[in-house]
Amino acid sequence: MTIRITKSQTGKSLLNQIREMSGIDLAVCYQCKKCSCGCTVSGHVQSPPSELIRRLQLGAGDELLTSDLIWTCVSCETCFARCPMGIDMVSVMDALRALAIKKKAVIPEGNIPLFNNAFLKTVEIFGRTYDLALMTAYKIGTSSYMRDTDKLPIIMQKKKIALLPSLGANRRTVRRIFRKIRQNKGRLS
């Protein structure tokens, strides 16, 4: 496979930023492609993990942040488990996601950042997740009102979702954590 890199788009390679954020050195990858062979979603994306690594090694810049793997990856950790060099690709993907949001790269359909923000918001407020509020916020945010509504009757009948939030958590500590992360310029919305 030939990989063409347009290096000049930003003039700045992402490789070092990823090393700083995740502590992972991608230079040790020798392209055995075990990660891509085991990847749960590689058959459904344009660039599998080994290709992302190769592009990064060759000096890819911000254009890489629109790669569909970034938001299709399910964090199943098979790549990490099978890498002969022990590359923690999961942390690399986390760093790529954070960079994609920071640099406002186009987020592919499905909007996982919106889901993540809604999830963390309920944790910040209640100390635990509150699925009903989370689903509502996500469905409003993505206008995906009808998706999976066919399962609503069975979910209700089987009481698979809590109608009221849980109030047992130590909310003071949780709120402090969120406040401190924001103060220290963590990647929180």
Next chain:
Amino acid sequence: MKYAYYPGCSAESSARDQHSSSIAVARALGIDFIEIKGWSCCGSTPGHQTDRVLAASLSVANLILAKDMGLDIVVNCAACYNRLKTANYEVKNHPEIRKKVKNAIGRDYDGSVEIKHMMEVLLEDYGKESLQNAFTYSLNGLRVASYYGCLLVRPQEITNFDDPENPQSMDNLIRAMGGESLDWPYKVECCGNSLSLTTRSDLVVSFSDSIIGMAKAVEAECIAVACPLCQVNLDLRQMDIKRQTGKQYDMPILYITQLMGLCLGLSRKELGLEKLVVSPSPVVKAIAATVL
């Protein structure tokens, strides 16, 4: 035997049956589970996908509570297990993360609390032989496919749970109950649950279809799971699979603790069996007919 019990958020919504069956099994075996007072969310996938220090801090907040209790943690949910263990690994191996976590929580934590999955408590601490003696019913050769999913076994450096490619813990529990644990290739495949709410939910249906299809191909009579996300996915998505492909599996998806509860003679209600979407009746009947 006494543990600090971390239920995890799903214990209060989608996985109340995993929660109640674990508590019931522990009680029946005389194992003491003391719920951690004031426990909070581990941060889950949105936590680590958003910020590394946030993810570690949300988990460490719970580890500190357990440390104050002076007990090891027992956890059911594979995702919580993975996040709590990752937090321990982070503070032990990265001093700069430990410092940032300390700043966020207001207390230092050294990564010393032991985190155990329910299956580790049962097999390693309680012991397979003692378990065998406790069962009053048997799976009587029932063909069970053990499905571990991703987060229990990977990454091995962090979870250190069994073999990452061919784990045997759940299989050993099935054998202890007198069931036939099946050799099958998809026990550590990912069901793709994290794409459930996205526009790629088509992928989740196709992953679930191949997993259940493979279990069917090796003539499994049910699939045993240990993760609340896998359970909901495999159980609830069978209606999507039917609509999209016409295949009707009717494959019961039970928590390993529900199967154990049945072999201990516990009631359907305690085990939350009514919460399962695909009826577990064939499994329940097969077990009920086997008083030892």
